[in-house]
Amino acid sequence: MPAGAFEQRIGGPLTAAGIEVLQVNVGDRCNLSCRHCHVGAGPAGTRVMPRAILERCLAVLRASAIPAVDVTGGAPELHPDIRWFLRECAAPGRRVTVRSNFAVLLEEGCRDLPDLYADLRVELVTSLPSWDEEHTDRQRGAGVFRKVVTVMRQLNERGYGAPGSGLVLDVVHNPIGAYLPGCQAALERQYRESLGARQGVLFNRLRCITNMPIGRFLDFLRRTENRDEYLGTLEASFNPATLQSVMCRSMVSVGWDGTLYDCDFNQVLRLPIDHGAPASILAFDHERLRRRRITVGDHCFGCTAGPGSSCQGQAAAGR
Amino acid sequence: MGDYYDKKDLADFANIGEFAPEQGSAFFDYYAKATGEGRLTAREKGLIALAVATTQNCPYCIDAWTNACLSLGVPREEMMEAVHVGAAMMAGITLAHATQMRKIVKKKEM
Ligand code: SF4
Ligand code: SF4
Numbered sequence: 001m002p003a004g005a006f007e008q009r010i011g012g013p014l015t016a017a018g019i020e021v022l023q024v025n026v027g028d029r030c031n032l033s034c035r036h037c038h039v040g041a042g043p044a045g046t047r048v049m050p051r052a053i054l055e056r057c058l059a060v061l062r063a064s065a066i067p068a069v070d071v072t073g074g075a076p077e078l079h080p081d082i083r084w085f086l087r088e089c090a091a092p093g094r095r096v097t098v099r100s101n102f103a104v105l106l107e108e109g110c111r112d113l114p115d116l117y118a119d120l121r122v123e124l125v126t127s128l129p130s131w132d133e134e135h136t137d138r139q140r141g142a143g144v145f146r147k148v149v150t151v152m153r154q155l156n157e158r159g160y161g162a163p164g165s166g167l168v169l170d171v172v173h174n175p176i177g178a179y180l181p182g183c184q185a186a187l188e189r190q191y192r193e194s195l196g197a198r199q200g201v202l203f204n205r206l207r208c209i210t211n212m213p214i215g216r217f218l219d220f221l222r223r224t225e226n227r228d229e230y231l232g233t234l235e236a237s238f239n240p241a242t243l244q245s246v247m248c249r250s251m252v253s254v255g256w257d258g259t260l261y262d263c264d265f266n267q268v269l270r271l272p273i274d275h276g277a278p279a280s281i282l283a284f285d286h287e288r289l290r291r292r293r294i295t296v297g298d299h300c301f302g303c304t305a306g307p308g309s310s311c312q313g314q315a316a317a318g319r
Numbered sequence: 320m321g322d323y324y325d326k327k328d329l330a331d332f333a334n335i336g337e338f339a340p341e342q343g344s345a346f347f348d349y350y351a352k353a354t355g356e357g358r359l360t361a362r363e364k365g366l367i368a369l370a371v372a373t374t375q376n377c378p379y380c381i382d383a384w385t386n387a388c389l390s391l392g393v394p395r396e397e398m399m400e401a402v403h404v405g406a407a408m409m410a411g412i413t414l415a416h417a418t419q420m421r422k423i424v425k426k427k428e429m
Contacts, residue, residue, distance in 0.1 A: 130392055131392070132392075132394065135392075135394065173392075175389065175390065177389065179386050179389045179390055180386075180390055181390055182361070182387070182390030182391040182392065183356075183361055183391070186356065186360060186361045186362065186391060187391065187392060189360075190362070190391075190392060232330075236330055
């Protein structure tokens with residue numbers, strides 16, 4: 001993908017400003033096949049991060065002062081070594097986050113994980129595109145809303161989402177179609193009213209994430225002839241204030257085979273870290289990576305539209 | 320001759336202050352305040368705006384406010400209900416104006 005339009009718009013290269021998070025993508029196997037999935041994960045996924053690469057990730061975490069690790073997939077729970085890996089990751093002063101679809105925690109062989117998460121004080125982030133059952137199921141598959149709510153309740157019972165417990169349960173909202181997410185605060189209020197009042201479940205924060213025009217979502221855009229308009233909307237909504245907080249500036253993302261990327265969107269597009277910085281976990285060099293030039297493309301307009309979108313949700317105040 | 324209504328022209332809305340920038344920027348300030356969260360939520364205002372947009376037959380506003388409602392998670396059924404409020408208002412307003420006609424007819428006919 002050409003770096004041209006985006007780099008021109010931001011007036012020069014985008015550079016990293018440290019490494020706060022090591023994101024580890026353990027593979028593309030998933031119990032679900034969501035229609036917006038940018039990594040194209042599903043039950044047929046065959047990519048599984050080898051134990052040797054997981055060990056390298058741990059070595060990097062130990063050797064450097066990276067304060068947070070963010071485990072993603074696919075469904076991380078389906079990785080055979082996930083329990084061991086999370087135990088090894090958990091260390092005093094290090095934040096461990098797992099991006100879980102939650103429905104997987106009701107599957108045979110995964111039901112022990114809520115207890116492990118609570119023991120290790122893992123922060124959990126789950127995707128729930130809507131507070132409405134029918135809308136959520138339209139994107140994630142029939143019955144998924146009920147399953148997510150069931151698991152949220154189980155986690156609430158262990159203290160997750162309860163104020164003061166320190167056990168973090170964040171919910172991700174993303175649009176169910178070819179439009180941008182609305183105001184995070186307004187949506188959070190709706191989620192709280194519906195999930196709290198009607199379903200009796202607690203969560204900490206809502207994070208709004210813009211659908212990236214890649215992977216399965218790009219297929220949807222093409223099929224429905226929404227692609228050009230969607231890309232145009234992203235570009236027209238460019239907000240320079242978001243450049244401070246795009247996640248690539250503070251993160252290195254490790255692909256299932258150990259290749260290093262600036263983010264998992266670049267991972268999907270097979271655009272490894274470039275511009276002279278090492279692109280493999282085997283050659284991890286904190287000094288060179290923390291000030292690296294980021295590999296950008298026109299998909300980056302997805303992170304910088306309106307109030308911005310990162311794995312933390314909307315990053316900047318809207319224009 | 321080009322089309323009167325071109326979808327691309329929606330993006331030009333940001334430039335309507337051209338030729339009269341002061342009034343344009345005053346309008347945008349007002350527009351943002353009037354449509355932003357207040358005592359009414361963004362969602363309620365979005366539905367009002369959508370109803371007005373449809374009654375006024377403005378394709379640009381319909382596009383913009385349909386997208387705004389989608390972004391705020393408003394279900395299609397609620398959007399359609401809002402449009403019906405607009406439609407009912409238009410019907411009511413039309414019929415209410417028939418009062419003039421009825422009054423004149425009654426006064427003039429023998
Ligand atoms: S979006 Fe998440 S839960 Fe859905 S298919 Fe992709 S990896 Fe699985
Ligand atoms: S897609 Fe977003 S996170 Fe990834 S490189 Fe571009 S701006 Fe950074």
